[in-house]
Amino acid sequence: MPCWFTLTCAVLSIFAFVCVLGSEVNVQRKNLLGLGSLQSVAVSGRLICLGRPAADVKVKLYESEVLLDSKLDEGRTDSNGVFRLSGSKREFTTIDPKLNVYHKCNYNGLCDKKFSIRILVDYVSSGSEAEKTFDIGTLNLANEYSGQTTDCIN
The missing domain is CATH 2.60.40.3330 (Immunoglobulin-like)
Structure with a gap:
């Protein structure tokens, strides 16, 4: 596979991980704010x-x-x-x-x-x-x- 393709996949994987991690932190923050x-x-x-x-x-x-x-x-x-x-x-x-x-x-x-x-x-x-x-x-x-x-x- 071309180098740019592997790099793009790596960047997208990191972005997806950060988004999932960010949503987990956001859910915890909402619970601290009294939601749920x-x-x-x-x-x-x-x-x-x-x-x-x-x-x-x-x-x-x-x-x-x-x-x-x-x-x-x-x-x-x-x-x-x-x-x-x-x-x-x-x-x-x-x-x-x-x-x-x-x-x-x-x-x-x-x-x-x-x-x-x-x-x-x-x-x-x-x-x-x-x-x-x-x-x-x-x-x-x-x-x-x-x-x-x-x-x-x-």
Whole structure:
């Protein structure tokens, strides 16, 4: 191929990349300016370990993103293993919330075991307060959960 053709293709590729990158930055800037719709979600449940309340277990509520998830809320279970988290985020599309649970039930490793639970879209509300709460019920952390990993940085 002629040299000018290769150079033209390279310039067009760079131009297309800059345009895509610019539109992503513009979308983020619009969200900072308060555009998009404010959406909220809440999740609750009880965690046990081998039949006993799993107290002081770390739980985090996230909005799943393409590159880096956005934390909406975090907390720890109480002395009965109970928790409730809620949060809101402004997005153009419906938020995709998930709950991450970090624990050491029946496990002696250096890092925590971690698993995630997707929250159904039916539990996403418009506005700053969740209209209903996604209840995960009572979970025994001694069980193995799909997608469970270990996490040292949480």
